[in-house]
Amino acid sequence: MTTGRERRTNKYKGWQIFRDKDGHWRCYHRKSRHKIDCVRFEPYSLPFDMEVHRINELLAEKQAKPGTLGMLITRYRDSVRFRTELAPRTRADYQNCFDYLQAIEDTPLDRFNPPLIAKIRDKALEQRKFRFANYVRSVLSVIFDWGIEYGYTKDNPASRVKPARRPKSLPDANRPWTDAERETVLAALPSHMKLPIALMMFYALDPQDALSLPRSAISDAGLDTRRNKTGRPIYLPLFEPVAEAMANAPQHDAVTLCANSRGLPWTYHGFSTNWIKLKGKLEVEGAIQPGLTLKGLRHTVATILAEMGRDHGTIALVLGHATEAMAKHYSRRADMTRQATSVVADFGEELNKRKTRVVKPAG
Structure with missing residues (x-):
């Protein structure tokens, strides 16, 4: 099994x-x-990381053999689609897959077929678990589709390979936070972390979007920004908890709305490190249950909106989703809870009716 330390070492292989x-x-x-x-x-x-990958790409371009997977990856990374249409975080995630595929980059493109893609998926499943295996399959599908469009490939074998099955024992990813967990975390946050968390908790912003939000994106009128991942606009009125967090945030001169304890823009790595330490402390104290993630706050907002009876189109608008399908996915827990609650209520009513039909034995 590959450890986090080994993956980090491989990520910067060849660099001092x-x-x-x-x-x-x-x-x-x-x-x-x-x-x-x-x-x-x-x-x-x-x-x-992106600068390291950019330089690695330039060095690899001289080595990529024509007609191979390495050549296709190099051409795709140099494309307008990769460089300008994908969010930085998405590019970094793609690059993580490209790094993993480096061992087979000399494989000719005409050798790729569904059985080979399935073997690559299964190997990733064995080495890096379920989610990474499916992400590798998805990324391969993306670059083969792109290759068809630009004449590098004739087929997309990954499109005919099913995702790896989700283990039944795997807990829900990015589960919604409970009301008690939200209040507990807010009370425990240091002052320089309160505003970023408030933006994620009450505006459902992605962690990366919240940390990079410019000062100009929010005013007395509210939030006016775009979601980096989808490019969808987000217009929301100023929300009292966010306004309060802004008023109480430490003063700083950073160009971003949020800043770390040194008054500098947060990096995702820096904020994530601070969050993991705080979360671990609260878990040890028994103040929160395991499984809280920053991404889970988006699911929390979607769940609450669904419990309020808001439709999937409205939820997609608030969360900046490109389709209602993602909004439906995010709010599925609320839908299940509402249906189950209704069924149980009906079941209880039916049991009460049956009680009245029971004939008592004669005394």
């Missing part, structure tokens, strides 16, 4: 990343001696 005697970050590619500006790209942040 260190602090000099003055405590400043330095980074260079060992073979080409290409340097990265660590002031502009903070080491281990998402922009830093």
